[in-house]
Structure formats: C-alpha cells, structure tokens
Amino acid sequence: MIELGISTFLETTSHPKTGAAVSHAERLRNAVEEIVLADQVGLDVYGIGEHHRADYAASAPAVVLAAAASRTSRIRLSSAVTVLSSDDPVRVYQAFSTVDALSNGRAEIMAGRGSFIESFPLFGQSLDDYEELFEEKLELLLAIRESEKVTWRGGHRPAIDNRGVYPRSVQEPLPVWIASGGSPESAVRAGTLGLPIVFAIIGGMPERFAPLVNLYKQAAAKAGHDPSKLQIATHSHGFIADTTEAAADLFFPYNQAQMNTIGRERRWPHYDRDAFDSARSLRGALYVGDPEYVAEKIVLLYKNLGITRFFHHVDIGSMPHRDVLRSIELLGTKVAPIVRKELEKMEGKA
Helix, strand or coil, rough: CCCCEECCEEEEECCCCCCCCCCCHHHHHHHHHHHHHHHHCCCCEEEEECCCCCCCCCCCCHHHHHHHHHHCCCCEEEEEEHHHHHCHHHHHHHHHHHHHHHHHEEEEEEEEEECCCCCHHHHCCHHHHHHHHHHHHHHHHHCCCCCEEEEEEECCCCCEEEEEEECCCCCCCCCCCCCCCCHHHHHHHHHHHHCCCEEEECCCHHHHHHHCCCCCCCCHHCCCHHHHHCEEEEEEEEEEEECHHHHHHHHHHHHHHHHHHHHHHHHCCCHHHHHHHHHHHCCCCCCEHHHHHHHHHEEEHHHHCCEEEEECCCCCCCCHHHHHHHHHHHHHHHHHHHHHHHHHHHHHHH
C-alpha cells in the first residue's frame, strides 16, 4: 500500500560545532553502505539528488547507484532528482538503463528542473530557457524510453534522426517520475503525461499539498489516465532515534546549520529551535522522533494526501555516519511495520 525509503543529497557541509566536514570520497563510500543497509532492513527505495556544489558529493547519482546495484537485491535505486534541464536526455537514459541492467530492473529516474541552479552555467545552459529546457528534454527522454530508434527535433539540442539509444532498460518502460517543489504547473504536467509525481515538502504543513494532489489527479483524468493507478510520493527531512527527545536534540544543530546556510542564499528568516519544534509537530513537515511518532506522522500523511511512497531525507550536514545508519535501520525495522499495520487496518475498515 505504501513504499518507504531514503533520499539524500550526499551533503558534506561543515559540522556545526567543530567546523570539520566529511570529504566527498568518504561521503560517497558511506552512501553505498547506507543503500546496502536500507536493502537489508526491507526499505523499498533509495534516491540520490544531483547537485554540483562544494557542500554536496552527488554530482553523478547513477554512478553511486550502480556501485550499490550488485550489493543489493530488492531495493529500488532512483535519482532524487536528475536536473534534466541542464543534462542530455540520451546520456540520462543510458546511465539509468545501465543501472537498471546491473540491478536487474530496479532503476528509476526522478526528473526535475532543480531548485539549485549551479548546473545551468556549468553545462552552458541559460536560465532564460528554464521552463522550455525542461519541457523539451522531458519530451525527448520519454521518446527514448518508448522506442529503441528515435527521431526527434527541438530547439536546445541537436536533432536525432532514427538513431538507436543503448543499452535498453530491463524494465519497459524505465520508470520516470516528475519531481515538484509544489508548483501547480508541475502537477498538471505530470498528470497530463500520466507520470508518477514526487512533492518535496520541506516546510509548512504537508496537508496543504492536498489541492496539488487533486489538481494532479484531475489533469490525469482529463488526459484519459486512471488516477487510481498513479503513484504519488513525498520527500521530507527527518531523523529517527530511540526516543523523540534524543532524535530532536541530535538532529537540530545540523538541521539549523543547513537551513541557515541555504536561508542566507535565499533570504529566508533565521531558523531557530522554536521553528524546528513547530516543524516536528504532528502536522509539521519534519519527521523527527522515535519510531512510533514518525510512523504516526507518515500515517497522517497517507490519510491527507493518499501517498504511495514516502522518502525520508536523513543526512543533514556532517551528521555522524553511525547515527545516519541507525536512523535508516529504525525506519526499516520499526517504523515500516507500524505504518503497514496501521494502513492494513484502515483498508480493512474501508
């Protein structure tokens, strides 16, 4: 009824107290260990978000996912997200169809425009073409996954004239999700195309995304898709420990440092403990607490939005790796069974 998993940007920001930072190399190796553990404890998906800055190590998610493919057996391996606007859809498909082959059909692409814009100048793309780039490249990516031979023309990439794109994915078609920060346009686009959607909910109350979910389903129905068969996911920050107090006290300094670092770039208000405690309340967007409390929040999210997948974004800053692993373990061994049991009860009453 619901899939539970981990999302990460492979952050390497400085420790809020010591100023030390995990190296890119160590963070990448840690990620593979996290994916292996997530697979072992029964989680359903692990997603890595593409970034191109010094405080993240995730410039090539497909490579990291490929490294974990042969060491795992069932967990799905996804980008979270691929910044499709500044990439080449041919190479994106080839990279993830390769992961799909190595994992025997467990790869996914989560395509988005990106809330960070550093990849645009890096790869020679203009922000003036922000919307057009995504629409055009999504069109090409979907054409590639549907047909071995592709003929296509657009305005921002050389044309393709009946060329094959290889290797072909094990899954037909290779899953492509649309990632959205909450824009109505993204919800309508995903629904019209009949593609699954992921909403990034990092502030406010998740229940406020209900109108976007409805808009998504309405657009799907209007385009002739069955809304009941569509997948809806959310991504939110959080941390799990043996007690709610321990989870909050351990997570807060890292969360505050990260929020204020990005906040200075985006002119957000200062993030303090009051804001943090409000966000981790039952109706808030932070999933921080003991397993029972986090499970309760996920069940509430299911009731409010009808999600089919939940991404728990765990690593913030340079959190100790052992604490990240423990949070992943608790999500799989403690939270997931509670959530599934509660949803089974709800389905039984329906």
